[in-house]
Amino acid sequence: MASPLKITLFFSIFAIFLVSPITSKTHPLDSLTPSEFLLVRAIVTQSYPPSHHKLTFQYVGLEEPEKPLVKSWLLKPSSNPPPRQALVVIRLNHQTRELIVDLSKRSIVSDRLYGGSGYPLLTIEEQEAAANLPLKHEPFLESIKRRGLNISEVVCSTQTIGWYGELKTKRELKVTCYYLNGTINMYLRPIQGITIVADIEEMKISEYTERDVPPLPKAAGTDYRASTITPPFGPRFNAAPPTPSGQRGFKFDGNVVSWANWKFHLGFDARVGPVISLASFYDADKKKHRQVMYRSFISELFVPYQDPTEEWYHVTFFDCGEFGFGIYAVSLEPLNDCPSNAVFVDGYYAGQDGKPVRVPDVMCVFERHSGDVMWRHTEAEIPNQKIREVRPDISLVVRMVSTVGNYDYVLDCEFKPSGSIKFAVGLTGVLEVKAVPYTHTDQIREEIYGTLIADNTIGVSHDHFVTYHLDLDIDGDTNSFMKTHLITKPVSDKKIPRKSYWNVEHEIVKTESDAKIQIGLDPVELLVVNPNKKTKLGNKVGYRLVPGSVASPLLATDDYPQTRGAFTNYNVWVTPYNKSEKWAGGRYVDQSRGDDTLAVWTEKNRNIENRDIVVWYTMGFHHVPCQEDFPMMPTLSGGFELKPTNFFEYSPVLKTLPPQHLNWPDCTK
Amino acid sequence: MASPLKITLFFSIFAIFLVSPITSKTHPLDSLTPSEFLLVRAIVTQSYPPSHHKLTFQYVGLEEPEKPLVKSWLLKPSSNPPPRQALVVIRLNHQTRELIVDLSKRSIVSDRLYGGSGYPLLTIEEQEAAANLPLKHEPFLESIKRRGLNISEVVCSTQTIGWYGELKTKRELKVTCYYLNGTINMYLRPIQGITIVADIEEMKISEYTERDVPPLPKAAGTDYRASTITPPFGPRFNAAPPTPSGQRGFKFDGNVVSWANWKFHLGFDARVGPVISLASFYDADKKKHRQVMYRSFISELFVPYQDPTEEWYHVTFFDCGEFGFGIYAVSLEPLNDCPSNAVFVDGYYAGQDGKPVRVPDVMCVFERHSGDVMWRHTEAEIPNQKIREVRPDISLVVRMVSTVGNYDYVLDCEFKPSGSIKFAVGLTGVLEVKAVPYTHTDQIREEIYGTLIADNTIGVSHDHFVTYHLDLDIDGDTNSFMKTHLITKPVSDKKIPRKSYWNVEHEIVKTESDAKIQIGLDPVELLVVNPNKKTKLGNKVGYRLVPGSVASPLLATDDYPQTRGAFTNYNVWVTPYNKSEKWAGGRYVDQSRGDDTLAVWTEKNRNIENRDIVVWYTMGFHHVPCQEDFPMMPTLSGGFELKPTNFFEYSPVLKTLPPQHLNWPDCTK
CATH class of the missing domain: 2.70.98.20 (Copper amine oxidase, catalytic domain)
Incomplete structure (x- = not known):
């Protein structure tokens, strides 16, 4: 590992910056910091206490300041940056809401119910929850048993369902399951012939159909970890030459x-x-x-x-x-x-x-x-x-x-x-x-x-x-x-x-x-x-x-x-x-x-x-x-x-000086 | 400079190989070696002594052995390789001839006069000779003087003339001249308005026309050498990390x-x-x-x-x-x-x-x-x-x-x-x-x-x-x-x-x-x-x-x-x-x-x-x-x-082991 010190040093500087309070050093286009995410959460949950509402954060990100504000700040970066705002998309009691949260005012400055078609970004948590549903769904468990498979080796994953002209839609995902048993490359062992639809608002299986039982592809040859592969191995390659210490550029x-x-x-x-x-x-x-x-x-x-x-x-x-x-x-x-x-x-x-x-x-x-x-x-x-x-x-x-x-x-x-x-x-x-x-x-x-x-x-x-x-x-x-x-x-x-x-x-x-x-x-x-x-x-x-x-x-x-x-x-x-x-x-x-x-x-x-x-x-x-x-x-x-x-008057690399080449150090000298 | 030793060492091995006589180590597709070029020359000049002929070598290269011969040699590389032959294109007394020279037989095994259209590869020497013609051509010298230029700063170069439907052609080149005087980037200072055609068989100017005198672009800003460029310089970049010694791969x-x-x-x-x-x-x-x-x-x-x-x-x-x-x-x-x-x-x-x-x-x-x-x-x-x-x-x-x-x-x-x-x-x-x-x-x-x-x-x-x-x-x-x-x-x-x-x-x-x-x-x-x-x-x-x-x-x-x-x-x-x-x-x-x-x-x-x-x-x-x-x-x-x-049964890089990374040596330890 080359120069771990440098990397660590950099991280600590960066980390300090990230967790520090919003200071004049904040750039108007900086992504939200951990403390800003916490502040957004505090402001939103104050309006919609989770004790009274079903509330999930589907997206939280920087609400970009207006371009002219950014540009004028750039001309005088010592001036106050434009107000920090966050765009927040929540599901609140089974509805999508779009909020603008002002971090300096510590308040929601815009709160809009979204009534159009489509749903927001999925969260990891709801996908994981949906993926786990089949593992407790009796018909699926029976099918796994019937197929001679071991449920503890089954991993499920979610897929979006798209839209095919339905007039009414629900927040649903399809769930596809895979079999490990001898591999960690689950995607190459799909358990097929089954359609599972999960309603992710109710977090329950809304549709389950088993059509047929296609064969399960073998585990052999699917694992890709160096620790498990068997000969003949591929050639071992030279690593890239390590960078001289301190040379970042x-x-x-x-x-x-x-x-x-x-x-x-x-x-x-x-x-x-x-x-x-x-x-x-x-x-x-x-x-x-x-x-x-x-x-x-x-x-x-x-x-x-x-x-x-x-x-x-x-x-x-x-x-x-x-x-x-x-x-x-x-x-x-x-x-x-x-x-x-x-x-x-x-x-x-x-x-x-x-x-x-x-x-x-x-x-x-x-x-x-x-x-x-x-x-x-x-x-x-x-x-x-x-x-x-x-x-x-x-x-x-x-x-x-x-x-x-x-x-x-x-x-x-x-x-x-x-x-x-x-x-x-x-x-x-x-x-x-x-x-x-x-x-x-x-x-x-x-x-x-x-x-x-x-x-x-x-x-x-x-x-x-x-x-x-x-x-x-x-x-x-x-x-x-x-x-x-x-x-x-x-x-x-x-x-x-x-x-x-x-x-x-x-x-x-x-x-x-x-x-x-x-x-x-x-x-x-x-x-x-x-x-x-x-x-x-x-x-x-x-x-x-x-x-x-x-x-x-x-x-x-x-x-x-x-x-x-x-x-x-x-x-x-x-x-x-x-x-x-x-x-x-x-x-x-x-x-x-x-x-x-x-x-x-x-x-x-x-x-x-x-x-x-x-x-x-x-x-x-x-x-x-x-x-x-x-x-x-x-x-x-x-x-x-x-x-x-024709952006430049002439080649911008004409006056690039040749690099000073280094030798590989010979410590015996 | 990294590892000059390695490079030199390699060169000397390679050089020995190149100048060694044709041995069983010769690969049938090896390019002609210096000694083979000399042998070809000896064989050709024996048939066409330069004392009696105007002879120039326009192209000499390996005459590829028939593919089946190469393939059967590959199956048994200890066997004798197919006969080494050279394809030789010469201009002989103003005609193009195509020869096959057999190096083991030390003889010309095929000698054909080419009567079709087009001419062979140009030689550097005839291009240089043609490029020097204007420098002694009185009308050109006068024009240079008239333009207020210094002939010692003029460099000429040749261009092929193409073919535009002419029924009869001669081996001719166009010659274009450039002015240095303050730069070495000659191409950016064309001396234009003149058409010069050189007959390269007679090696004389066959056509000279001056039409007009367009301005000569300036020398300033055209030089690209690090030794001559002026500020503002471009950034100086890090060199690539040098390769650890002995690591060629x-x-x-x-x-x-x-x-x-x-x-x-x-x-x-x-x-x-x-x-x-x-x-x-x-x-x-x-x-x-x-x-x-x-x-x-x-x-x-x-x-x-x-x-x-x-x-x-x-x-x-x-x-x-x-x-x-x-x-x-x-x-x-x-x-x-x-x-x-x-x-x-x-x-x-x-x-x-x-x-x-x-x-x-x-x-x-x-x-x-x-x-x-x-x-x-x-x-x-x-x-x-x-x-x-x-x-x-x-x-x-x-x-x-x-x-x-x-x-x-x-x-x-x-x-x-x-x-x-x-x-x-x-x-x-x-x-x-x-x-x-x-x-x-x-x-x-x-x-x-x-x-x-x-x-x-x-x-x-x-x-x-x-x-x-x-x-x-x-x-x-x-x-x-x-x-x-x-x-x-x-x-x-x-x-x-x-x-x-x-x-x-x-x-x-x-x-x-x-x-x-x-x-x-x-x-x-x-x-x-x-x-x-x-x-x-x-x-x-x-x-x-x-x-x-x-x-x-x-x-x-x-x-x-x-x-x-x-x-x-x-x-x-x-x-x-x-x-x-x-x-x-x-x-x-x-x-x-x-x-x-x-x-x-x-x-x-x-x-x-x-x-x-x-x-x-x-x-x-x-x-x-x-x-x-x-x-x-x-x-x-x-x-x-x-x-x-579908050339391989599965990914040929699956079994590539991760490289062993090296550290940059710290000679203080």
């Missing part, structure tokens, strides 16, 4: 990270996980920090499975809005999840009782030495001169991992000295599988909706659509969205024997409908520009969205899951900034009806020119499972980039 | 590299640069090395510029076939081009006189610790169990950099423990620019064919199309190409409220024409499968081509450059293996007429089912320059992946 001031020319605020939210705010780049020539991104986070993650049979058709998860990427964030393992030079930070969210739950080491920040080249040139054409200049690449990574049941999502945000910000998602963990009687493809005479990846095991085909909320403020908050079309043209000059070339045509997009883009063969570059700022040469100051991992949904547009996930109908959308439009799938996603999505908001076709705008980008993966994904998926990665394009 | 046996489960042969060729052969993966369960890739290299790189005016329309380079990626490969800088754990190898090519030219440190091989996660899972749902297993990612990178004039191409081939092979190209170096009178976009009233990136400087728009020759042999050499279509289907079961899902349909592609693919919105996965091998479960053993950095050409299909570059018309092509079809743009690319390209070969529409097949993949970039690219481009990267898909 970045610093935290509260939750503001400074590294190289970058400065940004790091937050953590129960619903969306990591939140990067106020990313700015210090322009050494202009001698100032220039704004790039006001706020970014993963707004929603839609994962529709492609098995339309009774036990599976509902499996169409919305991981942020239903489960919470922050709630399911896991503690990172030093040296393996993040390298030896990483600094780890804790995260907090409110439990069902409103008390803060600590997730130790929930995010890490580290310098990445990828081994790539930042820039280089060898000049061989000038007589008698040997010129070679090379700069190795380096970047700063912010990482969080959210493990929503079987899948582990490695979420990275990477800052580059060139001014680029890269977002990446790595998908690993365990596949969601279906038990079948088959042990060879030759036996299969029906549609199987996936791939036979092990005996009696179908890895069910599915998609992952990760939708980012990117509130870019390119050198100020009034921006435009620009399409740079690459257009083939004929050569008009008859003296020229060439027939064609391409040139660019810039289109400033006026309204939301023209900013809905399916990325495909069309040669176009997508940019956010500041129409009020130009470089000395007159080019529009901008950032380009460089797509990657593009996939479009394949469900019918009018199918229920796709109506709810309609925000994935396009890879790119642009909206005018609206504080309430944060979650692309809507505020209440569990059993949502698709009436509060990005697709609905943009029907207004608002003006987006020369305004504060938000870009929504969806990274997509179609996942046809393969045997290599069993029993543990090698990480599948995708990403995209925000790249400065 | 891979070994060379001759030119065969072994790392983890991978084994492959590494070659170097004047035309295409790095050649990876016989990549196989040791399957610990099957207890054998399984074939994946017989041979891969960059077959051609097409770079059409998009300025159709007199001085620029011809600028449509084919970097492999005209200039040679290996000939222009540069020595890598330890620690900056490749990290401290890299091992460097030298490369050799034949100079114009046939003698070997050594490029020290032309390739490097290193373990990459990217900071990514190979796989992980946290299991939180099993009561009373804390389970977390994480494996950090590691890979092996083979790197070469080719600097063809202004552009530096960083070519990576990366092997992953998961069985994936990733190919990546990083583009950096200096833009090709055009001098213009403008210093602000407001002054521009005409089409400028690019972006104003500095005063008087247009970064001209262009494309890069990198076409890979991928001779995959998936678990044997008879393979098929398979499209896995993702197809939306309606739900037929009326009891199910969901309306749609997608499922896969596999299509084995029969002929070349059905394997021509433009990658776009169509949801399809592309695989090479071995139809004769199945997993225990019955899935077809295969590898998937996962595209990345896709771009399609925008020139008119019947335009001359596009006819010559017609191999880029599709992103993917599949052909039956044919030893002579190595270079997608044809054998003689300089002034080629497009009659010998991949697009022409595939017109035969040959059968590709259950045969030895070759996949051709084109990575593309449309490059609209921006100010950040001045004066030195931050690396722009792209890549694609070959990913095992």
Whole structure:
């Protein structure tokens, strides 16, 4: 373990800050601290004493201050920050209420009954309670016995049920059960043929049907722990070289990270996980920090499975809005999840009782030495001169991992000295599988909706659509969205024997409908520009969205899951900034009806020119499972980039000095 | 500098091997050694004594042995390898001849006059000679004087002229000149308004036209050397942590590299640069090395510029076939081009006189610790169990950099423990620019064919199309190409409220024409499968081509450059293996007429089912320059992946043990 001292030292500083009372050091965008969660809880329970009410906290998070207030505070950080407020969603006596709690006034400043469709984020506690219901449900116990299984080896888990046109809904979950007995990889041993629905308001089983008894996949070969695997082992690899002591390269001031020319605020939210705010780049020539991104986070993650049979058709998860990427964030393992030079930070969210739950080491920040080249040139054409200049690449990574049941999502945000910000998602963990009687493809005479990846095991085909909320403020908050079309043209000059070339045509997009883009063969570059700022040469100051991992949904547009996930109908959308439009799938996603999505908001076709705008980008993966994904998926990665394009007058890494390389110490000398 | 001892030691071993006589240790796919180059030269000059002939060596490289010979040698490496032969292309008395030289027989076994269109690879020497012609050409000297410039600060360079329908052609180059005077970044100071054509057979200027005198861009701000740049400097970054001594993780046996489960042969060729052969993966369960890739290299790189005016329309380079990626490969800088754990190898090519030219440190091989996660899972749902297993990612990178004039191409081939092979190209170096009178976009009233990136400087728009020759042999050499279509289907079961899902349909592609693919919105996965091998479960053993950095050409299909570059018309092509079809743009690319390209070969529409097949993949970039690219481009990267898909029975990294982490030594203790 490299430099545990450093890490501990950092933690203690951070911990002191976190538990200290709200001071002038609080940044307006800081996530709620443990003491603030306790204060929120105290204020809410004062109005709604649990002794008189059935009260659960479904979501507690920072109620973002108005953007202008944050911006004016930034100009004078010694001034009082905007009032600290929390957005609180509670279930109170079987109804959803939305509260705004003011922490300085110590009062509820807004209290609204929510009467629309859909339900709030689920709590861990109610899911655990629902998952335990079958274990005391007589028909289930009998079935387990009939199947010759041992109930003490059964573990159940919950799934959201989606919405399929029902006029009336209840807060219900489906419960699926798995068998351990010889493995800890429960997901690969589904106990199938049973449908169990739990009413989570009454916390009882509301529906129980057993249809058939498919075979139970074997435990053998499913365990993935180093302590249990059997030969032949894979190769043992060298560890990454440890970082020289004291070498971090970045610093935290509260939750503001400074590294190289970058400065940004790091937050953590129960619903969306990591939140990067106020990313700015210090322009050494202009001698100032220039704004790039006001706020970014993963707004929603839609994962529709492609098995339309009774036990599976509902499996169409919305991981942020239903489960919470922050709630399911896991503690990172030093040296393996993040390298030896990483600094780890804790995260907090409110439990069902409103008390803060600590997730130790929930995010890490580290310098990445990828081994790539930042820039280089060898000049061989000038007589008698040997010129070679090379700069190795380096970047700063912010990482969080959210493990929503079987899948582990490695979420990275990477800052580059060139001014680029890269977002990446790595998908690993365990596949969601279906038990079948088959042990060879030759036996299969029906549609199987996936791939036979092990005996009696179908890895069910599915998609992952990760939708980012990117509130870019390119050198100020009034921006435009620009399409740079690459257009083939004929050569008009008859003296020229060439027939064609391409040139660019810039289109400033006026309204939301023209900013809905399916990325495909069309040669176009997508940019956010500041129409009020130009470089000395007159080019529009901008950032380009460089797509990657593009996939479009394949469900019918009018199918229920796709109506709810309609925000994935396009890879790119642009909206005018609206504080309430944060979650692309809507505020209440569990059993949502698709009436509060990005697709609905943009029907207004608002003006987006020369305004504060938000870009929504969806990274997509179609996942046809393969045997290599069993029993543990090698990480599948995708990403995209925000790249400065005429934002700087010249290369911002030109004047990067070569690093001073160290030797591996030789203590014998 | 980390471990110079290790590097030196390795070099000396390698060097001994390279200069040793041909022994039974020679691998049939080894690149020609210096002594072999000398032997080839001796054999050729014996037949064509330079005293009696005008003789230049345009290309000398390994004439690959027939594939079956190599494969049978592999089964018994103690047997005699197939005869060592060289393919030699010479210009002899102003004609192109193609020779096969047998090194064991010490004789020319085939000698053919080439009468078709196009010319062979250019030599460095003839380009240098042509580039020096203007410096003694009176009209040019007068022009330089008239422009008030100093001839001693002028450096000229050559460009290929392309082909624009001429019935008769000569071996000619265009010569473009640049002005240093205050910079070493010559490309950013083009002396424009002059067209100079050099006849390189007569080695004289055959055409000289001065049209106008555009302004010369300034030297200020163009130099990129750390020794000359002026404040404000960029941030100084931490170097990558140095590698503990002795920690390489891979070994060379001759030119065969072994790392983890991978084994492959590494070659170097004047035309295409790095050649990876016989990549196989040791399957610990099957207890054998399984074939994946017989041979891969960059077959051609097409770079059409998009300025159709007199001085620029011809600028449509084919970097492999005209200039040679290996000939222009540069020595890598330890620690900056490749990290401290890299091992460097030298490369050799034949100079114009046939003698070997050594490029020290032309390739490097290193373990990459990217900071990514190979796989992980946290299991939180099993009561009373804390389970977390994480494996950090590691890979092996083979790197070469080719600097063809202004552009530096960083070519990576990366092997992953998961069985994936990733190919990546990083583009950096200096833009090709055009001098213009403008210093602000407001002054521009005409089409400028690019972006104003500095005063008087247009970064001209262009494309890069990198076409890979991928001779995959998936678990044997008879393979098929398979499209896995993702197809939306309606739900037929009326009891199910969901309306749609997608499922896969596999299509084995029969002929070349059905394997021509433009990658776009169509949801399809592309695989090479071995139809004769199945997993225990019955899935077809295969590898998937996962595209990345896709771009399609925008020139008119019947335009001359596009006819010559017609191999880029599709992103993917599949052909039956044919030893002579190595270079997608044809054998003689300089002034080629497009009659010998991949697009022409595939017109035969040959059968590709259950045969030895070759996949051709084109990575593309449309490059609209921006100010950040001045004066030195931050690396722009792209890549694609070959990913095992039902090749293994289960995850090949499941049984990878966690690495043993080291501490940074504390010598005070």
